[in-house]
Structure formats: structure tokens, C-alpha cells
Amino acid sequence: MAKDLIILAYSGGLDTSCILKWLIQKNYDVVCYIADIGQNEDFDKAKQKAELIGAKDVIVEDLRKEFVINYMLPGIQMGLVYESRYYLGTSLARPCISVGIVNAAKRLGAKYISHGATGKGNDQVRFELSVYSLWPDGKVIAPWRLPEFFNRFQGRSDLIEFAKRHNIPVSATPKAPWSTDENIMHISYESGVLEDPGVITPNGIYKMTRDLPETDNYPCTLDISFEKGLPISIKIPSDQEKALVISDPLAMVQTLNKIGGQHGIGRIDIVENRFLGLKSRGLYETPAGTILHVTHLDLEAYALDKEVLRLKKYLQDKMADFVYNGFWFSPEAIYTRKCLELSQESVTGTVTVQIFKGNVTVLARSSNTSLYNKDLVSMDIAGGFSPEDSTGFININAVRLKEYARFSAVTKF
Numbered sequence: 081m082a083k084d085l086i087i088l089a090y091s092g093g094l095d096t097s098c099i100l101k102w103l104i105q106k107n108y109d110v111v112c113y114i115a116d117i118g119q120n121e122d123f124d125k126a127k128q129k130a131e132l133i134g135a136k137d138v139i140v141e142d143l144r145k146e147f148v149i150n151y152m153l154p155g156i157q158m159g160l161v162y163e164s165r166y167y168l169g170t171s172l173a174r175p176c177i178s179v180g181i182v183n184a185a186k187r188l189g190a191k192y193i194s195h196g197a198t199g200k201g202n203d204q205v206r207f208e209l210s211v212y213s214l215w216p217d218g219k220v221i222a223p224w225r226l227p228e229f230f231n232r233f234q235g236r237s238d239l240i241e242f243a244k245r246h247n248i249p250v251s252a253t254p255k256a257p258w259s260t261d262e263n264i265m266h267i268s269y270e271s272g273v274l275e276d277p278g279v280i281t282p283n284g285i286y287k288m289t290r291d292l293p294e295t296d297n298y299p300c301t302l303d304i305s306f307e308k309g310l311p312i313s314i315k316i317p318s319d320q321e322k323a324l325v326i327s328d329p330l331a332m333v334q335t336l337n338k339i340g341g342q343h344g345i346g347r348i349d350i351v352e353n354r355f356l357g358l359k360s361r362g363l364y365e366t367p368a369g370t371i372l373h374v375t376h377l378d379l380e381a382y383a384l385d386k387e388v389l390r391l392k393k394y395l396q397d398k399m400a401d402f403v404y405n406g407f408w409f410s411p412e413a414i415y416t417r418k419c420l421e422l423s424q425e426s427v428t429g430t431v432t433v434q435i436f437k438g439n440v441t442v443l444a445r446s447s448n449t450s451l452y453n454k455d456l457v458s459m460d461i462a463g464g465f466s467p468e469d470s471t472g473f474i475n476i477n478a479v480r481l482k483e484y485a486r487f488s489a490v491t492k493f
Contacts, residue, residue, distance in 0.1 A: 083109045085190040092126030096196040112138045115177045118264025147176045156372045157309035158420040159396040167369045169266030175408040178210035194221040206406035213409035266366040288365045295344045299436035309424030340367025344438040355405040374440040375431040383450045
């Protein structure tokens with residue numbers, strides 16, 4: 081009798097390696113799926129490890145450009161920032177991975193998809209909601225939510241013992257006292273010693289960015305160009321006659337990560353609200369994303385109508401919630417995304433920034449589609465409206481304030 085086929089989202093780490101063996105013991109055929117979204121990982125080693133454990137096959141798919149073009153840069157365009165600080169590096173990656181693994185499952189005729197996300201985190205929700213949106217008839221096996229699994233493996237020591245018993249290679253390098261999630265957009269750090277919000281971040285934790293004392297002692301100036309809110313190129317001045325211009329999306333992000341990392345750009349240490357209702361502490365470093373968000377925000381303020389900008393702020397906050405909570409493919413997110421894209425029709429231009437010692441400083445901006453009117457705001461040129469018109473404007477707005485003052489005097493409020 082043929083075995084049911086499972087596609088396992090595999091990382092090569094202890095958890096998913098033990099899950100792979102456990103699923104095989106449960107009489108499933110397992111194909112491991114590894115998505116390359118820019119994490120610093122030895123994919124050949126992970127593939128060999130999965131094959132050694134008994135995987136029927138291992139798929140390694142390069143999704144870096146897909147992630148940048150269809151998720152990260154649209155996130156910049158929409159201005160997605162969760163709770164005013166988190167640029168959603170992990171949240172944006174989950175639907176991208178889900179598309180890849182669902183396509184693999186359909187292509188191979190799999191019955192199930194499985195993953196190693198824990199039962200308390202956001203990733204289980206993001207991953208499974210995306211899978212069900214893309215594959216309504218699909219089924220997900222989440223071992224960390226199954227009593228027969230989590231009662232058997234109650235800690236890392238149980239996993240290590242299981243791995244040794246079944247000849248699963250276990251890293252000789254001591255595990256860092258925190259967990260990480262890495263892609264081309266960011267690295268996140270949480271759990272372990274970081275679970276206490278009062279503990280100062282240990283030295284040496286960050287991998288993408290330098291500590292400020294070790295950053296470059298000279299600034300870097302860049303021109304970043306946008307078209308309809310999407311970053312389309314960066315220009316790096318050169319001592320030579322011709323400046324370096326990069327327009328490939330993946331290369332742009334890689335270059336900005338390098339420059340931002342050299343200058344300590346994009347570190348945050350926050351407490352955030354998870355979808356499940358828990359608060360958690362997270363450390364994030366997002367060098368390229370930070371540079372792009374700062375420049376895009378400046379160009380938006382230059383180009384957009386005031387009321388459109390304020391309405392967009394409401395919509396982008398809603399969209400950030402949708403993405404954080406795993407609803408990228410939901411009807412409300414699709415509708416909101418289209419509204420936000422429409423708001424960006426005039427956000428085309430170039431922003432000049434200086435990158436230095438942890439700061440992204442806007443120096444100048446230019447656009448042929450901006451609402452900025454130099455003559456209208458000039459103190460030296462009469463035009464647009466008479467100074468006398470301001471008197472009526474002030475008087476009308478003062479009526480409400482005068483009435484409030486009168487009311488307060490009478491009621492002693």
C-alpha cells in the first residue's frame with residue numbers, strides 16, 4: 081500500500097530533523113522543502129542531512145528574488161510597520177515560503193504539509209493561514225501541537241536524546257541562548273535569555289550590523305529612486321567619473337544591507353503584541369529595509385496630498401496587522417493592498433540620504449510629480465492667496481476655541 085506523502089518545511093536544525101524522523105516513523109513518505117530567502121545557511125549540508133535521516137527527496141528553492149520583488153519591496157511601498165517599529169521581515173517571508181511549498185505539494189501530489197513552528201508563536205498561524213488560502217483542500221500536520229509529540233519531546237534535551245538514538249547529526253557547537261530567524265530582509269532574535277525584557281542585549285548577538293564604535297568613520301551618501309512607491313535604483317557616488325547605479329531588486333537590497341550593516345543601521349529592541357494575545361520581546365536588524373522605509377516616507381510626504389497621506393496611514397496600519405497576523409492572502413488584505421498601491425501613483429522621484437553611525441539622514445529630494453509648490457510657499461513671492469485671506473481663516477478657526485474658553489470659565493472646568 082502506498083504511503084501518504086508529506087512536504088515538510090525543513091531547516092536542517094534539530095527540531096525539523098527530529099520531526100522528519102518522527103514522520104517517517106509514522107509511516108509517511110517525506111519530501112523536505114528548503115526555501116532560500118537569503119538566510120546564511122549551508123543548503124548542501126542541510127540536504128545531505130535530510131537524505132541521511134531518510135527523506136524521500138529534498139527540494140532547495142531559491143526564492144530570494146521572489147521575496148524581494150513580491151513581498152519586501154511592496155512592503156516598503158505600502159509603508160508597512162507593525163506597532164510603529166517592526167518592519168515585518170519574518171511576517172512578509174511566510175507567505176512567500178507558503179507559495180513555494182504549496183506549489184511543491186501540488187506538483188508532487190502530496191496529501192499533507194508539515195512544519196516545525198511551535199504552538200505559542202505567530203509563525204504557525206501565518207504559515208497555516210497562507211497554506212489554506214492557497215490550497216483549501218490541503219491538510220497541515222503541526223507536530224508541536226500534537227500531544228503525542230509535545231508530551232514526548234518536552235525540551236531540547238529530549239530532542240537531542242532522540243537524535244542521538246537515531247543517528248541524526250547534532251551540532252557540536254553550543255546552541256546560542258536565543259533563537260534566530262534570518263532572511264535577506266532581516267534577522268530576528270528572541271526567546272532564551274531575551275525573554276526577560278529587563279536583560280540588556282548580550283554583546284556580539286547581532287550578525288548583519290556592526291556595533292556603533294566599530295562602524296565606518298566616514299559617511300556614505302546615496303541617491304535612492306522610486307517609481308510609484310517602489311524602489312527602482314540606488315546610485316552610489318564614486319571618485320571616478322561615473323557613479324555606480326544598481327537597479328536589480330535583489331542586488332539593491334544586498335548592497336543596502338552591506339552599506340547599512342557597515343554603519344550600524346536598523347537595530348531595534350522591542351516588546352510586541354503577538355496575534356495569540358501574548359507579549360514577546362524581539363530584537364531585529366533590518367539595514368536595507370530601514371534605509372528604504374526612511375527614504376520612501378520622505379518622498380511620500382513630498383508627493384502626496386495631506387488627507388490622502390493621513391488616510392493611507394490608517395490603511396497601512398491595518399495592512400501591517402493583516403501581514404503580522406498571517407492574512408496576506410485574505411480578501412481584506414487584497415483590497416487594502418490595492419488601495420495602498422493606488423495611493424502611490426505620484427510617489428515617483430529620488431531621495432538623497434546620508435548613512436552614518438546608525439543614522440539615515442535625508443539630505444534632499446526631487447520629484448516631477450510632487451504637490452510641493454515653491455512659489456506658493458515662498459515668503460518672497462506673492463501668489464496663490466492674499467495675506468489678508470489668512471485673517472479670515474484664523475478668525476473662523478478661533479470661533480471654536482473662544483467658545484471653549486467661555487464655557488471653561490463658566491463651568492470652572
